[in-house]
Amino acid sequence: MYQYDAFDHAFIRDRVADFSDQVARRLSGELTEDQFKPLRLMNGLYLQLHAYMLRIAIPYGLLAPRQMRRFAHIARTYDRGFGHFTTRTNLQFHWIKLAETPQILTELAEVEMHSLQTSGNCIRNTTSDHFAAAAKDEFEDPRPWCELIRQWSSNHPEFSFLPRKFKIAITAAVKDRAAIRLHDIGLHLTPQGFDVYVGGGMGRTPALAHCIRRGLPGSRLLGYLEACLRVYNRYGRRDNSFKARIKILVNALGPDEYKRQVEAEWATMDASRIDPPSDEIERIRAFFPLPDLSDAAFDAAAHARAETADPGFARWVKNNTHPHKRDNHVSVTISLKPIGGTPGDASADQMDVMADMAETYGYNELRITHEQNVVLPHVARADLYALYRRLDAAGLGTANAGKITDIICCPGLDYCSLANARSIPLAQEISRRFEDARLSDKIGDLQIKMSGCINACGHHHVGHIGILGVDKQGVEFYQILLGGRADEKAALGVITGKGLPAEAVPGAVERVAQLYLKLRKDDNEPFIDTLERLGREAFAEALHEPA
Amino acid sequence: MSRPNSSYEPQLVNRAGDVLGDDGIETLDFDRAVAELDGLNGSYAVRVEPAQDVRELLPYLEHIARFDIVFPGYRDGRGYSSARILRDAGYKGALRAVGDVLRDQVFIMLRCGFDEFLLKDRTPSETVVAAAKRYSVTYQSAADAATPVWALRRAGAA
Numbered sequence: 001m002y003q004y005d006a007f008d009h010a011f012i013r014d015r016v017a018d019f020s021d022q023v024a025r026r027l028s029g030e031l032t033e034d035q036f037k038p039l040r041l042m043n044g045l046y047l048q049l050h051a052y053m054l055r056i057a058i059p060y061g062l063l064a065p066r067q068m069r070r071f072a073h074i075a076r077t078y079d080r081g082f083g084h085f086t087t088r089t090n091l092q093f094h095w096i097k098l099a100e101t102p103q104i105l106t107e108l109a110e111v112e113m114h115s116l117q118t119s120g121n122c123i124r125n126t127t128s129d130h131f132a133a134a135a136k137d138e139f140e141d142p143r144p145w146c147e148l149i150r151q152w153s154s155n156h157p158e159f160s161f162l163p164r165k166f167k168i169a170i171t172a173a174v175k176d177r178a179a180i181r182l183h184d185i186g187l188h189l190t191p192q193g194f195d196v197y198v199g200g201g202m203g204r205t206p207a208l209a210h211c212i213r214r215g216l217p218g219s220r221l222l223g224y225l226e227a228c229l230r231v232y233n234r235y236g237r238r239d240n241s242f243k244a245r246i247k248i249l250v251n252a253l254g255p256d257e258y259k260r261q262v263e264a265e266w267a268t269m270d271a272s273r274i275d276p277p278s279d280e281i282e283r284i285r286a287f288f289p290l291p292d293l294s295d296a297a298f299d300a301a302a303h304a305r306a307e308t309a310d311p312g313f314a315r316w317v318k319n320n321t322h323p324h325k326r327d328n329h330v331s332v333t334i335s336l337k338p339i340g341g342t343p344g345d346a347s348a349d350q351m352d353v354m355a356d357m358a359e360t361y362g363y364n365e366l367r368i369t370h371e372q373n374v375v376l377p378h379v380a381r382a383d384l385y386a387l388y389r390r391l392d393a394a395g396l397g398t399a400n401a402g403k404i405t406d407i408i409c410c411p412g413l414d415y416c417s418l419a420n421a422r423s424i425p426l427a428q429e430i431s432r433r434f435e436d437a438r439l440s441d442k443i444g445d446l447q448i449k450m451s452g453c454i455n456a457c458g459h460h461h462v463g464h465i466g467i468l469g470v471d472k473q474g475v476e477f478y479q480i481l482l483g484g485r486a487d488e489k490a491a492l493g494v495i496t497g498k499g500l501p502a503e504a505v506p507g508a509v510e511r512v513a514q515l516y517l518k519l520r521k522d523d524n525e526p527f528i529d530t531l532e533r534l535g536r537e538a539f540a541e542a543l544h545e546p547a
Numbered sequence: 548m549s550r551p552n553s554s555y556e557p558q559l560v561n562r563a564g565d566v567l568g569d570d571g572i573e574t575l576d577f578d579r580a581v582a583e584l585d586g587l588n589g590s591y592a593v594r595v596e597p598a599q600d601v602r603e604l605l606p607y608l609e610h611i612a613r614f615d616i617v618f619p620g621y622r623d624g625r626g627y628s629s630a631r632i633l634r635d636a637g638y639k640g641a642l643r644a645v646g647d648v649l650r651d652q653v654f655i656m657l658r659c660g661f662d663e664f665l666l667k668d669r670t671p672s673e674t675v676v677a678a679a680k681r682y683s684v685t686y687q688s689a690a691d692a693a694t695p696v697w698a699l700r701r702a703g704a705a
Contacts, residue, residue: 005700007684007696007699007700008684008696010683010684011682011683011684011686011696014681014682014683014684015682018681018682022651035649038621038622038651039651121622121624151686151687151696151697152686152687154686155655155682155685155686156686156687157627157654157655157656157658157659157687157689158624158627158628158631158655158659158689159624159627160624160627160655161621161622161623161624161627162624163624222687230628230631233624233625233627233628234600234625234628238597238622238623238625268632268635269635270635273688274687274688276695276697276698277697277701279701280697280700280701283700
């Protein structure tokens with residue numbers, strides 16, 4: 001993975017010093033909370049319902065074992081022994097003391113990590129395909145481009161006070177695992193160059209991004225992004241924060257007019273000052289070699305015996321492994337969605353175990369997914385059973401990747417000051433309803449995504465079943481959306497039926513799942529395909545208790 | 548648009564930290580500048596609000612000694628783009644940041660080409676001088692003389 005050089009280290013050191021000074025001014029009373037707020041937000045520090053929350057950037061979701069261990073150490077030393085992985089592939093600590101944040105940031109900097117630009121109206125952490133460099137359907141490793149964008153967007157002087165936050169995602173595969181059309185800018189790297197999608201997003205006005213340029217050469221990427229951002233910075237709405245994302249501007253102008261303005265802006269820029277020569281991307285690329293994958297023969301007979309002896313292992317292999325470029329390897333998803341657990345949470349001990357497993361079986365690499373799980377991208381098939389037993393012993397062996405209990409969920413009203421409704425307890429209850437592995441396997445791939453408010457941190461617009469918590473005269477209510485998806489066939493879910501009280505939601509989900517089992521063409525037709533074939537209305541009635 | 552952020556009276560300082568007095572230059576509002584600069588002789592300052600397009604003034608740069616770029620609230624970042632457009636177009640005169648200008652913005656303002664600050668700060672001179680040195684590393688080209696890291700890396704490798 002990318003390793004800091006002296007320049008990168010110096011930048012982070014300066015930034016920690018900067019923020020330490022700001023914290024000192026706040027603690028001494030020189031700064032009021034109002035004055036401090038924009039400064040702490042630049043550093044990922046939020047004031048939540050009960051305490052400060054610190055959000056740490058995990059650039060494009062990529063982690064080394066020593067970094068995961070450092071998270072474990074911070075969780076034990078400065079928090080309550082656990083952390084929460086987010087849909088932006090970042091990590092949040094929810095019980096932080098302000099006075100200790102400079103020390104935490106110093107300890108993070110030692111392992112080349114920081115919390116910069118994880119909040120505020122700036123360019124946020126670029127996300128990517130969690131199976132990058134491992135998946136069979138990939139054209140090129142997108143991570144060097146993510147790193148190029150990370151550096152270009154760090155402390156960008158022109159784009160630190162945008163109308164609203166700005167998120168970029170990149171994929172280079174046929175299957176879109178990075179939800180690029182739900183991003184402010186989504187980049188699809190193809191053999192012809194980058195296809196540039198602009199204006200996607202969730203929140204209260206969800207939108208799918210429009211392609212405004214195909215085949216942009218990588219050597220011109222940063223200049224083009226700079227033009228996209230400048231048009232947005234100048235003309236994005238600032239009068240209403242709910243209408244300030246770029247999707248609103250693109251829809252108001254129309255994608256063609258937005259594109260025209262971007263290209264006119266691009267033409268005024270001196271690209272040679274913005275886009276580094278190709279040796280910089282080559283330099284970065286050299287940090288991302290495919291690991292020296294083991295040639296160890298895969299003993300299929302021994303593997304089959306283990307699957308027969310341990311049905312839990314067989315399920316886990318079926319559900320939590322993904323095909324790898326090299327046939328004797330797979331990518332493994334470590335589920336952070338145990339039945340009845342809090343989606344995305346991991347204890348300090350579990351973080352240490354994941355770091356150990358990455359070292360022992362995973363070529364020293366971990367990835368965080370936007371589904372709030374952890375991936376070991378390269379694992380030899382021969383090591384799978386040993387790995388599974390170690391994970392399972394640590395409570396990390398849940399065999400539900402992509403299944404109905406692999407729920408994406410924001411922290412909701414249990415932590416977040418923006419939330420209207422709780423989301424974690426409801427996710428836990430739905431998860432318990434589908435605890436029966438046979439039922440959950442029979443249902444197959446079905447994504448439930450849940451947000452505790454309209455800001456959509458839990459991606460409810462693109463859940464096959466989306467659940468949105470709202471406040472209805474002081475009572476928590478939940479709207480159900482059907483038919484969303486975040487992949488290469490991206491679509492927005494549509495609110496279906498009437499809002500439900502919390503206690504009615506798990507039953508509604510059960511009835512929809514059961515109806516799907518009845519209506520599907522055959523065992524191979526996934527839920528989303530049945531839904532698209534028959535239409536949402538076919539499922540609307542199932543949301544409500546039969547009269 | 549935002550609440551007051553600093554109780555300190557604004558003071559005018561340049562990038563070297565010198566406190567500046569009134570330069571006596573007549574200040575035009577934007578609309579008047581667009582309408583009249585073509586027919587005027589001499590040198591003027593022009594006050595630019597965030598929604599106003601500085602490109603409309605590019606034909607008249609020789610008559611403009613100073614732009615006052617207004618930041619009505621620190622969250623409004625349009626002035627950074629205005630400054631860069633002017634510098635990219637070759638404007639060499641003064642760029643003054645006015646409005647809600649606080650110490651933590653000075654570094655990026657310098658990078659976008661500002662060289663005068665109507666700054667609300669306890670120690671404005673020291674603050675501006677310190678801000679210039681706040682970061683030793685810059686990752687991207689802007690309107691200042693700083694060399695982006697990728698170019699320094701190339702130079703080091705050469």
